[in-house]
Amino acid sequence: MVNYKELGLVNTKDMFAKAVKGGYAIPAFNFNTMEQMQAIVQAAVKTNSPVIMQVSKGARNYANGTILRYMAQGAVEYAKELGCKNPQIVLHLDHGDSFELCKDCIDNGFSSVMIDGSHLPYEENIALTKKVVEYAHAHDVTVEAELGVLAGVEDEVSAEHSTYTKPEEVVDFSTRTGCDSLAISIGTSHGAYKFKPEQCTRNAEGKLVPPPLAFNVLEAIEKQLPGFPIVLHGSSSVPQDEVDTINANGGKLPDAVGIPEEQLRKASKSAVCKINIDSDSRLAMTAAVRKYFNEHPDHFDPRQYLKPARENMQKMYEHKIVNVLGSNDKL
Numbered sequence: 118m119v120n121y122k123e124l125g126l127v128n129t130k131d132m133f134a135k136a137v138k139g140g141y142a143i144p145a146f147n148f149n150t151m152e153q154m155q156a157i158v159q160a161a162v163k164t165n166s167p168v169i170m171q172v173s174k175g176a177r178n179y180a181n182g183t184i185l186r187y188m189a190q191g192a193v194e195y196a197k198e199l200g201c202k203n204p205q206i207v208l209h210l211d212h213g214d215s216f217e218l219c220k221d222c223i224d225n226g227f228s229s230v231m232i233d234g235s236h237l238p239y240e241e242n243i244a245l246t247k248k249v250v251e252y253a254h255a256h257d258v259t260v261e262a263e264l265g266v267l268a269g270v271e272d273e274v275s276a277e278h279s280t281y282t283k284p285e286e287v288v289d290f291s292t293r294t295g296c297d298s299l300a301i302s303i304g305t306s307h308g309a310y311k312f313k314p315e316q317c318t319r320n321a322e323g324k325l326v327p328p329p330l331a332f333n334v335l336e337a338i339e340k341q342l343p344g345f346p347i348v349l350h351g352s353s354s355v356p357q358d359e360v361d362t363i364n365a366n367g368g369k370l371p372d373a374v375g376i377p378e379e380q381l382r383k384a385s386k387s388a389v390c391k392i393n394i395d396s397d398s399r400l401a402m403t404a405a406v407r408k409y410f411n412e413h414p415d416h417f418d419p420r421q422y423l424k425p426a427r428e429n430m431q432k433m434y435e436h437k438i439v440n441v442l443g444s445n446d447k448l
C-alpha cells in the first residue's frame with residue numbers, strides 16, 4: 118500500500134473548488150511515456166499551473182502501473198527541481214471500468230480515480246460508483262463519475278452513439294453516489310475524428326467546421342448542481358497545423374477534426390473545471406517525429422527525434438493552459 122501523500126501528490130478537492138470559483142479549468146493530460154511526462158511538468162511549472170496527469174487502462178497496459186506511479190512521483194520531484202516550490206500534481210486514473218481496477222490504483226498511490234459506469238443502466242452506474250467512492254474516500258482519494266455517453270474511440274473506451282447527460286438526473290446521481298466530480302456528455306468525443314464530415318460544414322479552405330457543443334445542456338446541469346465540478350472528456354481541438362504537418366510528411370489523417378478552442382475557453386469559464394486532452398499530445402508528438410524523420414533520414418538516435426517531439430508537446434500544453442483553460446498562475 119502506498120498512499121499518494123507519500124509521493125507528494127494531491128487529490129482534486131481544493132484544486133476543483135478553486136477552479137470553479139475562479140472560472141478556469143484544470144488541464145488533464147494523459148501520459149504514458151517519459152517525454153510526455155517531462156513536457157507536462159515543464160509546461161505546468163513554466164505557467165505556474167496545477168495539473169492532472171492521467172493514466173488510462175491502456176496506458177497501464179503499455180507502460181506498467183508501477184512504472185507510471187514512479188513517474189508521477191518523479192514528476193513531483195522534477196517540478197521542484199525546475200523551481201516550483203509547491204507543485205500541485207494529481208495522478209488520476211482515466212476511465213476506470215471496475216471497482217478492482219480503481220482499488221488497485223488507490224492502493225498504489227493514485228490521488229484520484231474515475232469510475233466510468235456510463236455504459237451501465239442508471240441504477241447499476243450508481244451502485245458501482247458508490248462502491249468506489251466509499252473505498253476512495255476512506256483513503257482521501259477523489260472520484261470522478263460519468264453520466265451520459267460520449268461518442269468516439271480513445272484507447273479502450275468506445276461508444277457508437279453519444280447520449281447527452283440528462284440534467285434531471287444529475288442531482289440524484291451525485292447525491293446518491295457521493296462522487297466529487299461528474300463527467301458529462303454535451304457533444305465532445307474521444308479521438309482525432311470527433312465528428313463525421315456529414316455532421317460538419319466546410320470553411321473556405323475546405324477544412325471541417327464541427328457543430329457547436331450543447332451549452333444549453335451544460336447550463337441546465339449547472340442550474341441543477343450549482344458549483345459542482347463538471348468534467349469534459351474528449352476535448353482535444355485537433356490542431357490543423359499539426360494535422361497538416363503529419364499529412365505533409367507521409368501521414369494520412371484525412372478530415373481529422375476536434376473541438377474548437379473558443380468553445381473550450383467558454384466551457385472553462387463555467388462549472389467545467391477539468392478538461393481532458395489526449396489526442397492533441399499524440400498529434401504534436403507524431404507531427405514532430407514525422408517531420409524530423411523526413412528531414413533527417415540518416416538519423417537513428419531516439420533522443421534526436423524525441424527531443425523536438427517533447428518540445429512540440431510542451432508548447433502545446435503551455436498554449437492550452439494559458440490560452441484555453443486559463444489555469445496559469447493559480448499555484
Ligand SMILES: [Zn+2]
Binds near residue numbers: 351
Ligand atoms: Zn474520456
